Amino acid sequence: MKSTIHATRTLLSTAVALGCSSQLMAAEGGFIEDATATLQARNYYFSRDYSDIVGANKQSKAEEWAQGFIFNAKSGYTQGTIGVGVDVIGLLGLKLDSSPDRVNTGLLPVQSDGRAADDYSRVEGTLKLRYSKTELRVGELQPNLPVLVFSDIRLLPPSYQGASITSAEINGLTLQGGHLSSTHLRNEAGDEKMQAMLSYVPQRQASSDAFNYGGGDYAFNDKHTSVSAWYGQLEDIYHQGFLGLKHSQPLGSWTLGANLGYFDAREDGKKLLGNIDNQAFFSLLSAKYGGHTFYVGYQGMFGESAFPRVFANISPLGNEVPTYEFASTDERSWQARYDYDFAALGVPGLTSTVRYITGNNVNTGKGFEGKDRERDLDLGYVVQSGTFAGLGIRVRNAMARSNYRTDIDENRLILSYTWTLL
Template structure:
């Protein structure tokens, strides 16, 4: 483990021992949690397309995630420290089943027995403006946080968030490197176009700026964002969300539009992409019904930082429905069993279908996916903090590999402070 990061992890513990009386606000608002996450992931590729002929990715692993967040010291300028430490342990894997994203794959093809990392974030607050330097978990439309495997990814850099104007939150920052979800160290960022990593070139940093403005009693939000993966691509985003009560129903709309083009040295060549998505939902009691439409335009697939997800309406954990010229539809149904007196239990079923894909192979690409998700979180009692999630997905395509997927995720969170 990097010594500098280990020192960052121990910083708040040292402060706790020496400065509790001098800085009571620093500790008054502090929190600490430890989550144990047990993760089984399996993907069968029944119709392999491409150079990699591995027919299955299947692994089982145990993770531990420690989070400490301090409060701020008293005064006009408040200072604080956050720390994150993670540990991943291999429970089951083999060279012919790696590549799930749960564990690092070593040079000789086997998954590592364990991996870990730790980092600190130093923060400063003035009024309603906050500066953070160090380990960041950025969650923006142009760089969305993706905690979908055993351990969470992070970035290293600086960010500023300000909420000085009522209803308006603005952010800006620079990220110099990333720690991937299944890696122990830091590395430079690369791009993805659709589902394909562009490993031939990396970037020296990611810059972002933008904001979200909420109005209409916080029922409406407009967003405007800009992101730049240096010397690879630049991307803009405009979005609108609205919630409207109508009798016993609540109607929701989520609309977004992206534009992207090459940037600087153009290390992966020219980039030409525009993307539009719309999600319309109706909610009543425990029921939520959703339909979505998504269109990809331009000469290239949708770009993003590898291996992140995006807020595209029809992007799901198995297929992205964001390849060149793709048009896709979604129907989705969610049920929250709190309406039946079972709080913490939720279920989701959705179906997505895409076509008009420019495969570059002389034929139209088509694909579809069906997802089933069931999750339960214990709400009270001695097992409060225990969560269970089951996921089953079936994805079929005529231009990329078919996938049958299963995930079983057990988690337990201890509140330490």
Template sequence: MIQKPSFTRLALAVGTAGMLSNVLAAESGFIEGATATLQARNYYFSRDFSDIVGPNQQSKSEEWAQGFILKVNSGYTQGPVGLGIDAIGMLGIKLDSGGGRVNTGLLPTGSDGKAQDDYSRLGAALKVRLSQTELRVGELTPNLPVLTFSDIRLLPPTYQGASIVSNEIAGLTLQAGQLRSGSLLNEAGDGKMFAKLGHTPQLGADLSTDRFNYGAVDYAFNDKRTSVGIWYAQLEDIYNQRFYSFKHSQPVGDWVLGANIGFYDSQEDGDRLLGNIDNQAAFSQLSAKHGGHTFMLGYQAMFGDDAFPRVFNNITPLGNEVPTYEFAGAEERSWQVRHDYDFAALGIPGLVTTVRYIKGDNVDTGLGFEGKEWERDLDIGYTVQNGPLKNVGIRVRNVAARSSYRSDIDENRLILSYTITLF
């Protein structure tokens, strides 16, 4: 990736220069409101392929790495306009890999086809707060329905740009932003942004852009148990997208019933670097929570000529998108059943499990036959509650995914994490 630190450095330089006088005058807010955490993350990832489909005949991806994520967030200077700086530093270190086992997403792969020994990123953002409105410029980690925070590997991706969030009216949230570049989850530098349709990456020097624009209105009411939202996103010259959401939570005796419904409408944009794009995606999730149990039933459907578009290397909040398969192919229909259990209900706090099964069909593969696929996921997580290992977390994931038109996958992940509060 091309190194483009100008946005981050400019934000940091301008922020530092502009803030010095205010910091000296209002040090208590800027310093006393500051926080710093260091997360250590040890990550093993193994993905076995069988019945390989496509030009890449690598039969296995398997790597082990150690990551560190340092976050330092200042408070705000006092006065009607508060200023601050948030900084993030990340380091990834190879523990085990091999030429025939690369491309897990944990580590960058060099031109020699081997995983690099280490990689790192450092960025900062200036933040400005006026009343209930906040502007950020610099290194960002957005978590949006149109650009979800994809912290799914060793280090999270970041973006360089500007965002504004306003909560001046109770229950009403207004958001807008422009991102100029992105740092992939296994890259040290940053560069232009690419798009992905369904499970097939669309890469190439002529298929990237340096503009991702978005705007949104969200409104929560009914004692915040109900919310609706309208979003617009544009990956300039590639696609634009509208998203409509409805969420509701309803207590009924000892149960809590929930609904999460969303609809995306996407089409090509500007110079149409990927050609014409036609996709509409609808999903619904109905849930019921009782004690430690949460049961969920989901349905998802793709309409139009193409698979679901998104910024490359990102997951989406589509109802049936899961760790391995997206279930977002052209014309695909899919169902999901899921069960979560929090063992705190049995007197074992910190232990949680998730089991889910998704089945999809009706995929327009473009190969003259209907695509079908399924995936089964099992997650077990535990966070130590006390003693010398307090707050150490362990997570195990096992996945089996099978398809009639893409490679079958057996996957295992083991993640150990520990977050230290520095101040």
């Protein structure tokens, strides 16, 4: 537990340093005045039961329980033509329950003896420079892009190391670019080279130390409409382009929405994973009325390969969910989803989702058509007042079935609470 004690001391000393520096640096203007600091506690139970197991890993159950702490401190900017600021993130994960036959939930690191670590931690910083409406960031980054989606879906969030630039000098237009050299995975303390996934299969036989990206989003029509164009390159493995359109249209008491996207991916440079050929199209249409929101979606994979992404990220594909991705070679899938916000019934903070997705036409390479389906139930509540105001509770139950990959029954219970320190 020495690393736990060290990490705790580091987080506390960082918070104390921020508080003390407010007395010394108040003259710097916004550096302290605009600073924020939060500490989130996240308690996470995750369980997956596997049946009809496909592949070398015959583990029939993954089940763990862990406690996480996420410390975020963000300074403002110093005065002057070029503003200077610093962000700090501290992460601490603690094992509450696990065993060698139930590891690999993505909550905790797995050691060489097959057991989950008792704890893991990380403290990193980011230097940020701002000129007008343009910002340069160097250090620990958490980009959220169509070609590299931020996937905070386990105990602690992942991150990348590198440099990024964001510019919003033109009204409605946001441009971004960056170079990333390594990644910190969601259940690890250190940095690693980046690997790819093809659909749901990690490609561990090849790795890259460079992910480059560039693109932008343009909002217009009183921000009811936005278009996007992006490019991402996992050097020597694949490169990928993206075009997207989002639109929201009020219509009487209804609000209609559309989210459309197209990806085109090919092999890159040394072709460390061989030839890659994938084109992906998705559409997700919505209709909102009061507390009700209805969705219908279609997603299609084309080309000779499954959808590529950086391990272990999710993607913005319309039919991707945390259990199945519906992004295998040649797959076609449909989604029906219903959300309800109970604030419409006088219960603010309570929300629910039910979703069903079915896919077929998968090229399994085994002489038969692959098919899969998934049903998700989500229920969330944020306490609105009283002693426990701000406490978030989320419950998820998922059932996923396939004739070419492992079946999954999944349950998650997540409790979260955030303290504002500054």
